[in-house]
Amino acid sequence: MAAPSGYSIISTHSDSEDSEPLLDRNEAVPPKCCSTRLNLAFLMFLGFAVVYGLRVNLSVAMVAMVNTSDPSSAKNRSVVHACPLPSDTDNTTDTFLQPQGVPQYTWDTETQGWLLGAFFFGYLCTQIPGGYLAGHYGGSLFLGLGVLGTAALTLLTPLAAQLGSTWLFALRAVEGFGEGVTFPAMMALPLTGLICQTMGWPAVFYLCGGAGCLWSVFWFMLVSDDPRTHRRISKKEKDYIINSIGAQGTGHGWSVPVLQMMMSVPLWAMIVTQMCSNWAYYTLLTSLPTYMDNILHFDLKSNGFLSALPYLGAFVISVLSGIVADALIEKRVFSVTFVRKLFTALGLLFPAVFLIAVCYVGCSHALTVTFLTLSTTTGGISSAGVFINQIDIAPRSVWPTVWPTVWSTSLGRMFSFSVDLLFVSVD
Numbered sequence: 001m002a003a004p005s006g007y008s009i010i011s012t013h014s015d016s017e018d019s020e021p022l023l024d025r026n027e028a029v030p031p032k033c034c035s036t037r038l039n040l041a042f043l044m045f046l047g048f049a050v051v052y053g054l055r056v057n058l059s060v061a062m063v064a065m066v067n068t069s070d071p072s073s074a075k076n077r078s079v080v081h082a083c084p085l086p087s088d089t090d091n092t093t094d095t096f097l098q099p100q101g102v103p104q105y106t107w108d109t110e111t112q113g114w115l116l117g118a119f120f121f122g123y124l125c126t127q128i129p130g131g132y133l134a135g136h137y138g139g140s141l142f143l144g145l146g147v148l149g150t151a152a153l154t155l156l157t158p159l160a161a162q163l164g165s166t167w168l169f170a171l172r173a174v175e176g177f178g179e180g181v182t183f184p185a186m187m188a189l190p191l192t193g194l195i196c197q198t199m200g201w202p203a204v205f206y207l208c209g210g211a212g213c214l215w216s217v218f219w220f221m222l223v224s225d226d227p228r229t230h231r232r233i234s235k236k237e238k239d240y241i242i243n244s245i246g247a248q249g250t251g252h253g254w255s256v257p258v259l260q261m262m263m264s265v266p267l268w269a270m271i272v273t274q275m276c277s278n279w280a281y282y283t284l285l286t287s288l289p290t291y292m293d294n295i296l297h298f299d300l301k302s303n304g305f306l307s308a309l310p311y312l313g314a315f316v317i318s319v320l321s322g323i324v325a326d327a328l329i330e331k332r333v334f335s336v337t338f339v340r341k342l343f344t345a346l347g348l349l350f351p352a353v354f355l356i357a358v359c360y361v362g363c364s365h366a367l368t369v370t371f372l373t374l375s376t377t378t379g380g381i382s383s384a385g386v387f388i389n390q391i392d393i394a395p396r397s398v399w400p401t402v403w404p405t406v407w408s409t410s411l412g413r414m415f416s417f418s419v420d421l422l423f424v425s426v427d
Helices: 036-065 109-125 127-137 139-154 157-163 165-179 188-199 201-222 235-245 258-262 265-294 300-330 336-358 365-384 386-393 402-426
Strands: none
Touching (some): 036 188, 036 201, 036 300, 109 127, 188 201, 188 300, 300 336, 300 365, 336 365, 365 386
16 A cells, blocks of 8 residues: 555655655545455454464473373483573473373474474475465465465364374474465464463364364455455445555466576575574474473463563564654655665664573573563564565566565575474484
């Protein structure tokens, strides 16, 4: 949508002083309350919350799924009492008690690492194909099917765990395969810890899977790829949206300018920065709950909340960074290019500094949690940098961000996940 000043930052001449406004400033803006665009934004927010919930629920649930008091499991734990217990006497290193009849497993740390990384094996496979097909058939279909398929498979997680770690690994890989065609939810982590401790870990997967299936129903009922084909949009709002985004041209069809993209220096710059950002982000997202349990010895409820705290901070900073970046561009304080570089640099340097600081605080629970929180929180600054930059360089088409987004995000994640999986395999 066009910026309030009347020009679009994704237009060809976004930095030009003589950009033509896409909208008449005196034209009445349709109310946001109960509008189609607000419904879409809310559904996408819930959808991404579900997506990340389905992705990380195993990270917290793993703490409750593993029976650490079993001798065959305890002898395989690589670190025992690495740090002393917190001063809070409610914290304990004993196995988290589960409701009657809920099974626990004796997976060693290597098995747990493979299970936590299994999702990303499948996730790597559908990033580029998913973006390619979404650009041709429309994104709403693939987002809906991706969430629905992953949610349905999540319901089978307790059964797969009972059948054995190999079955669970395969199931998580297939879930990643389905979710790779979609594109955070800070509430997923604390709720997972609470559910595990009060209802048992299987309830986590039943509730997350059920929520995903329910969301998919509303998504297919209420969302369309184009305002012109939406069944419930008013004419006034439809005209407003069309006039706001301007002429979009046509889709990419089946041809893809692979060679030109591979030779694009800006695209490779985004790939490298995406890799650096995603490496830290997803490593912590996957492994932080286990670290909170095995090293810092937090109880399950505290574990879930403290593991989610960095992403709550990142959410707030991401929103504020977007507002500040848009204001700098709108008021022409800096060019779009400079703003993107500035926010990308800050969003990578600050997290690196705070993450390195964690290595030097020893077993200080307060400082460790503080620096981990600051690291991920300040990483949210890059949301107004590299994570939006693909829109700036993309052509204006029906799906203007498809190929720069797909290639920069997908290849960046592939490189970061490959490094993560390498460490998992040799751990």
